[in-house]
Amino acid sequence: MEEQVKVPMYKRVLAFIIDFLLVAIVSAIVMYAIPHSDKYNETLDNSTALRKAMYESEEQLSTKELMEISNELTYDTYKYGMLENGITIVIMLSYFTLFTFFNHGQTVGKMLVKTKVVDNDGNEPSLLGCFLRSIIISRSFGDIITLILVL
DSSP: OOOOOOOOHHHHHHHHHHHHHHHHHHHHHHHHHOTHHHHHHHHHHHHHHHHHHHHHOSSOOOHHHHHHHHHHHHHHHHHHHHHHHHHHHHHHHHHHHHHHHHTTTOOHHHHHHTOOOOOTTSSOOOHHHHHHHHHHHHTHHHHHHHHHHHO
């Protein structure tokens, strides 16, 4: 067991930024490969175009019509966006959990700044510990709840 040293905050932040960028790159590549992603972009484009047309139109829509259009666009945007968020959550949780567990407490960011995760006794963290830590660190817990509520 090595002596535990409190890691300076700047090293923690730098390691997280490196890891987050890696996760973002992997997520972007995965999203690009999924045809469903095009539906999300199409929905956003349609939403923007329709709202612009509504504001430029001289014809006044009733409140009920506006609400129906807005609800449909909002639902579709969230539906397609949550698929992408769900995939990103899985990638992020997997990265932080598995890298930390199988790489002796280190992610790529932690390797570069020469830090590692240990439990309270100075030992390598358990798989459950790594998973719980990844939920807290990645702030994915709120996204998971949102995903569940939207579905």
